Amino acid sequence: xKRTTFFRFTAxxxxxxxxxxxxxxxxxxxxxxxxxxxxxxxxxxxxGLANFQAVLNDPAFWASLRWTLVIIGITVPAHIVLGxxxxxxxxxxxxxxxxxxxAASLIPMIVVPLIGTIVFKQLFDxxxxxxxxxxxxxxxxxVFDATSIKVLILxxxxxxxxxxxxxxxxxxxxxxxxxxxxxxxxxGANRRQQIRHVIVPHLRPLIILSTLIAVMDMxxxxxxxxxxxRMNPVFxxxxxxxxxxxxxxxxxxxxxxxxxxxxxxITIIVALVPLMYVTYREQIDQR
Amino acid sequence: MRxxxxxxxxxxxxxxxxxxxxxxxxxxxxxxxxxxxxxRDANARVPKLFFTPTVESYTTxxxxxxxxxxxxxxxxxxxxLVALVVIGKFAKYIPFPNKAIYWGIVAxxxxxxxxxxxxxxxARIYDNFLSTVIVSVxxxxxxxxxxxxxxxxxxxYTGIAGIVILLAAIAFRSMxxxxxxxxxxxxxxxxxxxxxxxxxxxxxxxxxxxFTIWMLRAFxxxxxREIEEAAMVDGASRLKAFVKVVVPVVWPGIVATSLFTLLxxxxxxxxxxxxxxxxxxxxxxxxxxxxxxxxxxxxxxxxAAAVISVIPLIIVVLIFQKQFVKGIGDGAVKG
Numbered sequence: 001x002k003r004t005t006f007f008r009f010t011a012x013x014x015x016x017x018x019x020x021x022x023x024x025x026x027x028x029x030x031x032x033x034x035x036x037x038x039x040x041x042x043x044x045x046x047x048g049l050a051n052f053q054a055v056l057n058d059p060a061f062w063a064s065l066r067w068t069l070v071i072i073g074i075t076v077p078a079h080i081v082l083g084x085x086x087x088x089x090x091x092x093x094x095x096x097x098x099x100x101x102x103a104a105s106l107i108p109m110i111v112v113p114l115i116g117t118i119v120f121k122q123l124f125d126x127x128x129x130x131x132x133x134x135x136x137x138x139x140x141x142x143v144f145d146a147t148s149i150k151v152l153i154l155x156x157x158x159x160x161x162x163x164x165x166x167x168x169x170x171x172x173x174x175x176x177x178x179x180x181x182x183x184x185x186x187x188g189a190n191r192r193q194q195i196r197h198v199i200v201p202h203l204r205p206l207i208i209l210s211t212l213i214a215v216m217d218m219x220x221x222x223x224x225x226x227x228x229x230r231m232n233p234v235f236x237x238x239x240x241x242x243x244x245x246x247x248x249x250x251x252x253x254x255x256x257x258x259x260x261x262x263x264x265x266i267t268i269i270v271a272l273v274p275l276m277y278v279t280y281r282e283q284i285d286q287r
Numbered sequence: 288m289r290x291x292x293x294x295x296x297x298x299x300x301x302x303x304x305x306x307x308x309x310x311x312x313x314x315x316x317x318x319x320x321x322x323x324x325x326x327r328d329a330n331a332r333v334p335k336l337f338f339t340p341t342v343e344s345y346t347t348x349x350x351x352x353x354x355x356x357x358x359x360x361x362x363x364x365x366x367x368l369v370a371l372v373v374i375g376k377f378a379k380y381i382p383f384p385n386k387a388i389y390w391g392i393v394a395x396x397x398x399x400x401x402x403x404x405x406x407x408x409x410a411r412i413y414d415n416f417l418s419t420v421i422v423s424v425x426x427x428x429x430x431x432x433x434x435x436x437x438x439x440x441x442x443x444y445t446g447i448a449g450i451v452i453l454l455a456a457i458a459f460r461s462m463x464x465x466x467x468x469x470x471x472x473x474x475x476x477x478x479x480x481x482x483x484x485x486x487x488x489x490x491x492x493x494x495x496x497x498f499t500i501w502m503l504r505a506f507x508x509x510x511x512r513e514i515e516e517a518a519m520v521d522g523a524s525r526l527k528a529f530v531k532v533v534v535p536v537v538w539p540g541i542v543a544t545s546l547f548t549l550l551x552x553x554x555x556x557x558x559x560x561x562x563x564x565x566x567x568x569x570x571x572x573x574x575x576x577x578x579x580x581x582x583x584x585x586x587x588x589x590x591a592a593a594v595i596s597v598i599p600l601i602i603v604v605l606i607f608q609k610q611f612v613k614g615i616g617d618g619a620v621k622g
Binding site: 001003005006007009010012013014016017019020021022023024025027028031036041042086089090092093094097100101102103104105106107108110111112113114115116118119120122123125126127128129132159163167191216217219220222223226227230241244245248249254257258260261262264265268269272275276279280283284287 | 290291297300301303304307308310311312313314315317318321329330331332333334433434436437439440441443444445446448449450452453454455456457458459461462463464465466467468469470471472473476477489490492493494496497500525526529550553554556557561570573574576577586589590593596597600601604608612
């Protein structure tokens, strides 16, 4: 394809991204250098790097970053392992039942995260099913406190992101050639060896891809934290996005919120480097 | 790999998968049950699995006042929707131009949606539903429309500019929404499009563009070049070859991508919540039913609202189920 044709075809999309993604991000950085509230939204006062300093000196910001990293450290490996195991199980089933199992396990990902969280929380409400089971087993009442809320956030996050890896790994397993699998079993490999030496190497690119994407997406985790904590500071369960939302929308300090967002942008870009590198290599190789 | 044959092991596989299904669906089953309970049953100390169902919460969420012939209207509405879905599903067996049938279905749906508030006294949630439809259809159509052009070019062009755009798209896919909101808010107010469907649509098109491009590109890569080259030898321009020859071949992929874009648009919460007050979508409107931290709002009403808000999405996904699963496989594995 000729260069001019390429730019003509990509023009609409490029213009949209330039005007609505690139410029706003630059403008956001500029606004991060100002003091703005909802009332003075059209008269920002230039304050230099004060907002950035305020965020970086705020212990609550570092607490939210630590909590986000904990979420990443637990949920990302958990969803990869769970997704892989469930995909292996699904791979054992043939026929109509498989479609039913697959469809049912995808439900948490299809349903709106916000609504999924409300639904998930209902099980733990005072009259909920799991709260009742908890009470029958331990004798204590299930209460929402700083610890239980955090556990719920972790569980819900795993619950909502595992379907992605299930379906990804399952699709990946369908592309393993039968010859390869047969050859290994003729060589006398048992099931565990087959999984280790045939399936895992075959899925490696997918595992890397979904890990990197999940890590970046976890920096944006917000909806379930919003529903489960209702932005109540008592729970100390703010993720970085929730911290950002609190600064901008709850406290109304828009400049501070923007500074937080830009710091997050920089953090994510650092986290992005490996994915960018992997993708760059792949694209160069494909040419 | 040879499947497990030992009968006991097979039982274990099925048991494990049933557990997965239970964990995935239990919360929804519980909410579905709750939505048919009275407030008293929903707050019972020992959870009730058996109770006398009531549709009271649905009527309070959906309607401001109950019409006299509610049952009749309900049945008519339900029957016409089922009829439309059935006609759509079996359109290929009807000896009539399929395109005309599909457009007929869309037109009928539009008339039904226009007619409902004129016959029944619907609650505010109906406005949220209409907003959801307008924003989703607008955002998905534009996003996939311009995304397909770009994705096709990115699949064919081998220059370095293509790789730069693709990498930039990955970066922008992962940016936090809070990084864009204030400029959208401020500029939207300055040029007078704040709180309109238009602003929501273009904003959602923009934030979904990177994802749409990547997914569509995977489908275009699987189309052999010879197909459009043959058309171009016959004198068609590149654009004409694209529209007439390439698009029909990747149509299933375009449907799958549209479905995924719809999913992201429908799931969007933070952008829509901040950028509009009067055109909230169902997802954002749900926030009012959340209630407090340990003191929940009315559980039956909350449950009914949750069920109502996800039903449109579930119906769409069920209709396009096949493309959905295939789309994840093809788009993800090849891309």
